[in-house]
Amino acid sequence: MGAKRHNSHTDRLLSRDLIQPPRWLTHNLMFEGITGSEAYGCADKSSSSDIDIVGFVIPPKEYIFPHLSGYIQGFNDSSKKSFDQFLAEGVEDKETKRNYDVVIYNIVKFFSMTMDNNPNMIDSLFLPRRCITRSTAIYEHVRNNRHVFLSTKSYHTFRGYANSQLSKITRKTNSENPKRAESIKKYGYDVKFGYHLVRLMLECEQILTTGTLVLDRDAKTYNAIRRGEWDLDRLVNWFTSKESSLEKMVSEAVVPHSCDKGKIKQILVECLEMHYGDLSNEVVLDKSIHDVLDDMEDVIRRYRK
Numbered sequence: 001m002g003a004k005r006h007n008s009h010t011d012r013l014l015s016r017d018l019i020q021p022p023r024w025l026t027h028n029l030m031f032e033g034i035t036g037s038e039a040y041g042c043a044d045k046s047s048s049s050d051i052d053i054v055g056f057v058i059p060p061k062e063y064i065f066p067h068l069s070g071y072i073q074g075f076n077d078s079s080k081k082s083f084d085q086f087l088a089e090g091v092e093d094k095e096t097k098r099n100y101d102v103v104i105y106n107i108v109k110f111f112s113m114t115m116d117n118n119p120n121m122i123d124s125l126f127l128p129r130r131c132i133t134r135s136t137a138i139y140e141h142v143r144n145n146r147h148v149f150l151s152t153k154s155y156h157t158f159r160g161y162a163n164s165q166l167s168k169i170t171r172k173t174n175s176e177n178p179k180r181a182e183s184i185k186k187y188g189y190d191v192k193f194g195y196h197l198v199r200l201m202l203e204c205e206q207i208l209t210t211g212t213l214v215l216d217r218d219a220k221t222y223n224a225i226r227r228g229e230w231d232l233d234r235l236v237n238w239f240t241s242k243e244s245s246l247e248k249m250v251s252e253a254v255v256p257h258s259c260d261k262g263k264i265k266q267i268l269v270e271c272l273e274m275h276y277g278d279l280s281n282e283v284v285l286d287k288s289i290h291d292v293l294d295d296m297e298d299v300i301r302r303y304r305k
């Protein structure tokens with residue numbers, strides 16, 4: 001069962017020969033959405049800022065189950081078919097006068113990164129409906145189960161990403177990017193990095209205390225930072241205080257310490273079966289195909305001895 005065809009950004013960019021994904025990608029695109037400032041409620045409508053596109057795809061069956069095409073892990077060479085993601089950055093669309101950054105993940109990688117509470121992947125499951133540009137029954141199935149992915153691991157990942165933003169702020173006293181250079185000159189730091197720092201910490205707080213995520217809940221704060229209403233001292237002091245309070249929230253978090261991997265694997269298999277049909281011959285739920293291939297590799301290794 002393929003995705004319902006409608007004019008997603010990926011479709012449109014491909015039709016104008018602005019991107020060159022694998023030929024099967026758009027026919028198997030299960031989800032596409034707009035992330036970034038549009039999703040967080042702080043997009044500058046007057047600017048020609050980049051549009052960030054994220055999605056996931058279910059590739060042809062042999063990409064998910066390479067053993068079906070005769071591949072045995074550790075035995076064949078590295079030329080086996082593989083697909084983790086399609087990435088196209090800085091795609092200039094003269095028709096819309098916008099630049100696009102596009103990343104479409106293999107659904108397996110998407111699940112893996114989301115289980116790790118990667119902030120970008122978590123955000124994509126909580127996008128406002130206005131930001132979803134392609135939805136299928138498979139995406140809706142994942143979205144309906146999105147809270148299963150949340151855990152206190154978010155404390156480490158979101159805080160880590162926020163620390164990265166702070167490092168960029170304190171390290172970059174100038175920039176070759178005209179917009180960033182203007183922001184640094186005007187406000188003393190890059191306010192885009194600043195609002196992302198605050199956003200990541202507040203999203204982490206939401207997850208730990210409410211068990212869900214509303215991406216544009218704190219849009220007023222984000223917009224205030226982007227307008228330069230927070231100076232650098234206020235930003236750094238706020239971060240230090242919030243980091244301390246989040247540490248205390250972890251022990252009382254409403255989300256589990258780790259996500260239910262068995263449940264998530266079940267959801268993944270259900271998505272694959274919605275697309276491919278019955279997988280009972282390919283997947284054993286209490287033992288992943290990767291485990292089976294690892295066992296086969298061990299056998300081959302012993303035989304070579």
